[in-house]
Amino acid sequence: MGIADSIYLIERESMKESILHSLDGRIKLILLTLIIVYAVFSTQIIVLVALEAYLILLIYLSKISFKTAFKRILILLPFSIFIIAFQPFIRPGEVIYILPFGINITYQGLMFAALLFSRIIVTLTSIILLSSISPMQEVVHSFRKLGMPRDFSMILSLMIRFIFLFYDELKKITNAQTSRNFDIFNKKTSYRWRLKQLGFTIMMMFLRSYERGESIYLSMLSRGYSDKSQLYSSLNKKIGKPEYLFVATTLLLVVTLQFLSVFIFPQIGLVGAYIK
Amino acid sequence: MHIPDGFLPLGQAAIYYIIxxxxxxxxxxxxxxxxxxxxxxxxxxLAAFIFAIQAMNIPIPWGTSGHMLGAALVAIVFGSPWAAVLVLAVVLTVQGFFFGDGGITALGANITAMGLIAGFTGFGVFKALKNLNRWVAIFIAGWASTFVAAISITLMLAAAGTFPLDMGLIFMGTxxxxxxxxxxxITVVAILAIQNVRPDLLPWNKAKSSPEVEK
Structure with a gap:
């Protein structure tokens, strides 16, 4: 089914215990987002390679499975690869290879493709690491503590409790359909009929969710929920030595890389420095 | 069609965040x-619902598969494009932060395209055409919401200089x-089915009944 299939995988990974798992949620969120922002900001492939190496080290420290993390990155790549694959042919610049039908490969295009690809790998590694070392609720609580509006974070917090349930319900429906030999991609039945079945599945899901929404509201109300209720978190952690260490190493890495890419890399004319 | 990180420069990503x-x-x-x-x-x-139906592969002609967006569905059922904006924003945040589907810096752009633009297009088309024929209007609203969202993503990528406009329009558009x-x-079938099972949930039926009965 695709990306959503990994929900249980993510949850399992995020429940493991390691030095990274036990860090404060806000710190993890901020620092891994910082790495993503810096990766998007940087135009030098060597910087991205260094960031990726750092992230791989963190994955190693967090004891999450390399194989799982790598697989999750692979699933996410197709759309990006589609865009990246065009770059060598469409970007104007110094032609390094001439193909028939007037198609040329340019150096600039090739470098830009390599840059985009490295960025994608770094940012995806970062997000996969974040979701593997912090339970979803912890991330939402961190959002809330960092100032996300109450309504939005409460909706988010409730929603992630329900995606597991809904995912199971969808699986139940599709399993029931499969057990009756229904296959949505079976071309022997008419396309219209298949879409109709899909529409019914969606209607069923919608009604189940809507009615569940009403009953959840009532049960929340009966437990004292009101418009002024706040999100409660039992995940309060103190910021201690490991947090300071993590902040210090990450900041040091980013600052050093930026220093090198401004003052040192251009002078030694390093391969892989993409200049716009 | 989620934009990943790195395809939009930070400055432009910030503009979409503000929107x-x-x-x-x-x-x-x-x-x-x-x-x-x-x-x-x-x-x-509802966000969990949209998340689940987006996870479903749907067959499309010519043998490939795609997935639903659901913005028009939510906007029409709630009678407001803002419902779609809110629900899709939550879904896209979860997809971005937990599943890596769509970038973090590009989250604003993705919400702008698939929540704001898709929701308003879907609802706008529905509102404009509903007096001709409600079900045709819903069909075109569903179609337009997906198509226009894809076009706006193409425009964003073109503005960022990542993908040329003409090729983007051809590939993403088609x-x-x-x-x-x-x-x-699917939007038509789903709303038709809701109309048969729980007509009270749909906005055009609510208007007819008196508020007391509705409660």
Missing amino acids: TIIALYFALNWAKENLDEKRVPLMAV YHAVIGVAEGL
Whole structure:
């Protein structure tokens, strides 16, 4: 089914215990987002390679499975690869290879493709690491503590409790359909009929969710929920030595890389420095 | 069609974030005024619902598969594009932060395209055409929401200099014009089915009944 299939995988990974798992949620969120922002900001492939190496080290420290993390990155790549694959042919610049039908490969295009690809790998590694070392609720609580509006974070917090349930319900429906030999991609039945079945599945899901929404509201109300209720978190952690260490190493890495890419890399004319 | 990180420069990504924040402000206010205290649980389960149906592969003609967007569905059922903005924003945030589907820096752009633009296009088309024929209007709304969202993503990538406009329009446009047909048809079937099972949930039936009966 695709990306959503990994929900249980993510949850399992995020429940493991390691030095990274036990860090404060806000710190993890901020620092891994910082790495993503810096990766998007940087135009030098060597910087991205260094960031990726750092992230791989963190994955190693967090004891999450390399194989799982790598697989999750692979699933996410197709759309990006589609865009990246065009770059060598469409970007104007110094032609390094001439193909028939007037198609040329340019150096600039090739470098830009390599840059985009490295960025994608770094940012995806970062997000996969974040979701593997912090339970979803912890991330939402961190959002809330960092100032996300109450309504939005409460909706988010409730929603992630329900995606597991809904995912199971969808699986139940599709399993029931499969057990009756229904296959949505079976071309022997008419396309219209298949879409109709899909529409019914969606209607069923919608009604189940809507009615569940009403009953959840009532049960929340009966437990004292009101418009002024706040999100409660039992995940309060103190910021201690490991947090300071993590902040210090990450900041040091980013600052050093930026220093090198401004003052040192251009002078030694390093391969892989993409200049716009 | 989620934009990943690194395809938009930070400056442009920031502009889409600002648009998203303003849109969310209005969407949250809409929810507060129209759904009362119920809004939090209701929007949460709907977001989970959209998340689940987006995970379903749907067959589209010519053998490929795609997935639903659901923005038009939510906007039409709630009678407001703001519902779609809010629900899709939550879904895209979860997809971005937990599943890596769509970038973090590009989250604003993705919400702008698939929540704001898709929601307003879907609802606008529905409103403009509903007097001709309600079900045709829903079909075109579903189709247009997907198609226009894809076009706006193409424009964003073109503005960022990542993908040229002409090729983007050809590839993204054609692909999503076809996916849009499936989205439109499924939206019609789903709303038709809701009309048969729980007509009280749909806005055009609510208007007919008196408020006391509705409660």
